[in-house]
Amino acid sequence: MQFESFSAFLAMGGYGFYVWWSFGLCFALTGILYWDSKVRHRKTVEAIRSKILREQKLKKVAQQQNQI
């Protein structure tokens, strides 16, 4: 352990502002990209599914029209 206390750890020898802001921003940006990637995947699956279901519905309606 390079630091004697937690407050020394936060202070980072006087450079705390620079170390924690840079680490923090990187962590936040990575988290945002990770979250965006997962959301985008889920939305893509949902979009394709609703497209397929709509297609099936239209096909069914067209078949019913033909029968009439």
Place this chain on the structure above:
Amino acid sequence: MWKWLHPYANAEFTYQFCGKSLRWFALLTLLCLPAGLIWALMFAPADYQQGDAFRIFYIHVPSASLSMGIYAAIAIAGLCSLVWQLKLADAFGAAMAPVGALFTAMALITGAFWGKPMWGTWWVWDARLTSELILLFLYLGIMALHSAFEDKAQGGKAAAILSVVGVINLPIIKFSVDWWNTLHQGSTVTNMGKPNMSIDMLWPFLLSFLGFFFLVAVLVIIRYRTELLARNSMRPWVREIVLNSQK
């Protein structure tokens, strides 16, 4: 000679394979990255000149290095797309670009936060910083081209051309500190294969680097699978996957 590779150029196989390997990369990321960064923050020694601000190095160098590696991968994928019309390569490039942009941004941000206490400035228009910023713009350009066209194949072609043309930036970034009189320092880690760094800094650096590498794999795989689904939405295998994933 390369026939054994051909089954892998199949979108469905790639999708399933990447899906299975994702959990391993995620596990490796969770093993390496927190350990590497905690080691860097708490256990690695402070630099004798830069003090604890040096700990920024453990994010800065891996992300800068990976930002270039990711671009090289996108350029190679772009080449495969243009020369062999491999549609998977288009999807791959589209998946990697945001990840590369993130890592370039991380390199620039950590660099700025490191530069302010050490050099007295957040930014300077020296060769390495400027060429890394250009790399960020190249990434944003690739992302823009992919999404600018209704037809994904057209967007992919344009983005592939940009990625191949922009590859010249990589040797410029790498050798900028040797070719020009720059503020950014020269190489710290490697020196003819034998690192200049002390061993108790080298280990957390390598562990962090590995952790970031696996993180890239995780992010790219998630996005790659999304791209594969989107670009093959009419195929039966996609329909089966999509209809079976009731969430």
